[in-house]
Every structure is written in structure tokens, then in C-alpha cells.
Amino acid sequence: MSPSISKPYFKNDSITLHVGGKLNSFTVESENSFSLLFFLSSNILLDANDLENQILLPKNSYILHYASSNKEASLISKNNSPIDFLHIQIQHSYILNLLKPEENFENNKVLEKMMKNQFLLLHENHPPKITVEMHMIIKEITGSSKKGILQKLLIEAKIIKLLMLIFEQFNEEEHISPKENTAQLTKNFVDCSYSQQISAHEIALKFGFNETKIRSEFKSEFKITIAEYINELRMLKAKKMIVSQKHLIGMWL
Numbered sequence: 204m205s206p207s208i209s210k211p212y213f214k215n216d217s218i219t220l221h222v223g224g225k226l227n228s229f230t231v232e233s234e235n236s237f238s239l240l241f242f243l244s245s246n247i248l249l250d251a252n253d254l255e256n257q258i259l260l261p262k263n264s265y266i267l268h269y270a271s272s273n274k275e276a277s278l279i280s281k282n283n284s285p286i287d288f289l290h291i292q293i294q295h296s297y298i299l300n301l302l303k304p305e306e307n308f309e310n311n312k313v314l315e316k317m318m319k320n321q322f323l324l325l326h327e328n329h330p331p332k333i334t335v336e337m338h339m340i341i342k343e344i345t346g347s348s349k350k351g352i353l354q355k356l357l358i359e360a361k362i363i364k365l366l367m368l369i370f371e372q373f374n375e376e377e378h379i380s381p382k383e384n385t386a387q388l389t390k391n392f393v394d395c396s397y398s399q400q401i402s403a404h405e406i407a408l409k410f411g412f413n414e415t416k417i418r419s420e421f422k423s424e425f426k427i428t429i430a431e432y433i434n435e436l437r438m439l440k441a442k443k444m445i446v447s448q449k450h451l452i453g454m455w456l
Contacts, residue, residue, distance in 0.1 A: 212345070213358055217297035220358065222345050223288035227280035233270040237293045237317065239365065240278075241265045241333055241341060244287035251276040263408070264330035265337075267322040267369060269295075289341055291362060301363070313370060322373055331372055332411030340365055372411055385417050386424035393429065397436040403429045 213220040223229060223243070231238055245262035252275070259281065280286050304311035316322060323330070333341075340361050349357050389406055403421075406429070407414035421429050 213354065215355060217294045218358065218362065219290075219292040220344070221288075221290040221292075223278075223286050223290075225285055227283050227285055229278040229286065229288070229290070231276045231278065231290060231292075232274070233268075233292060234273040235271060235295045236269075237295070237298060238268045238270070239265065239291040239293065239362075239369075240268070241289040241337070242330075243289065243333075243341075244285075246281040246284055247286045247288065248279045248281050249276060250279055261330060261332075263333045263338075265333055265369075266330050267317065267320075269318050269320055271318075289345065291365075293362065316373075322369060331369075332408065334368065334372065334411055335405065335408045337365060337368055338408070340368075385412060385420035389417055389421050389429065390425065390432070393433055393436070397433050398440070401433065 211219050212222040221229065231240070242260045242262060242264050247260045247262075248257040249260055250257045257279070260278075278286055278288060298314065298317065302310040302314050304314045344358060344361050347354065347357055388410060392406060392409070393401065403414055403418050406412075407417050418429060421427075421432075425432065427435070
């Protein structure tokens, strides 16, 4: 089956959304626009004229791509089953009006990076991972029952939030060392969140890191597993609470 263009989930003059899950192929057409593609299943192959071979895209990854001239690419199912994705196409004029680069130097730098396609690859030249917060926003977009102006306002607000998260994700990569990317960043997060239900898998999704890499580098750096460290923190907190309660009881006796 040749790739096809499905009916948009949402469309106006500036933004077009396509949601996968039913077709086993999809054609991405863009010109003077940005394509934000979230890959939500593990069977998606990317095919384009400027690629020597088809690329198997990792599940729960995304790309942000700019095309100045007319470009076409295809998402194709590896096993002929439906592909799950979210495609957000944003016109250049909308991003220009959003960032107002002529008024803000930092925004101008962000726009330059976007137009030079510097938001394509992140860790070890792989597409960046979709974080937990991004997943939540995607579900809000695709699960909303709003129509008309309310749908437009919701989608635009969520797209802006997604772009902010992407810029933050790449900005963190530029300003922290590889050790901080894994071991130290994981430790900092656990130190603040150990009282919640967290795991290495959830941490990997949050920061867009490889789960195996997080586990191994944390163990290498701190000589303890993530699960063991979380348990130690919880036990230490429990001991402090017991000591504090005994102290209070002693004051009243």
C-alpha cells in the first residue's frame, strides 16, 4: 500500500494535526513549516528522498523538523499493522509571531536553531525521548472532546507547552555534563521525589534517557542501585520521624 494522507484531526490556517492508530502508512508533506512528529509505536519506518535507507524510529521518541521548500516523507508500518503517532505541522509565520525574534535575542537564537534543524537529535545522535509530561500533553490533545474555538485554544496552548519542554530538554543537554545527564541528575531527582512512587523507568521517561544507561551509570557512580538508594532514603526519613516523635513525647512527659 502506498503512503496516504489521512483526514486531519484538527486544521486551521497555521496548524494541522494528524493522529495515527488506524492507517499503516502516512505521508508528511511540508513547505515553509515545522513538523513535530511523536512516534508512539515501535513499528514505524521513515522513508524520504534524502535518505539512503529507511530508518526504524524508536518508540516514544520525537523529531522537530523544518522544511523551507516542498518536502515529502513517509511513515510506513514495519509489519503492516497500524502505526501510532501524532503529527503537528506548524506554519513558519505562526512560529515567527509566537517567538517575535526581532524583539528578543534568546528567541532569535531558538528560531535559528529550529530552522537549522538542531532539534532533531539529542543523546548519542538518536531522536530525543518523549518525556512523561509530553505524553500527558499528547493525551490531553488527542483525548479532548472540545470543538470550535475551545479546541483551537486548547491545541495552541498545548503546542506551546510542548515546544517549551523540547527547548528545555535540549537546553539541559547543552549545559550539563554526561555524568550529570545520568547518575547525578537521577540522584538529584530521587532526592526530591523519593517519597513518591518512582522507578528507573519513570526517570528515564521524564528526562528522555536510556533506562539501562541510567541504571548502570548510577550504580557505577554511587555503588548502589536506584531502588536501593530510594529505600535507604525512605528508611532514613522514617527513622527521623520516629526520633522526632519520641522527642515530642519526652517533652510532654
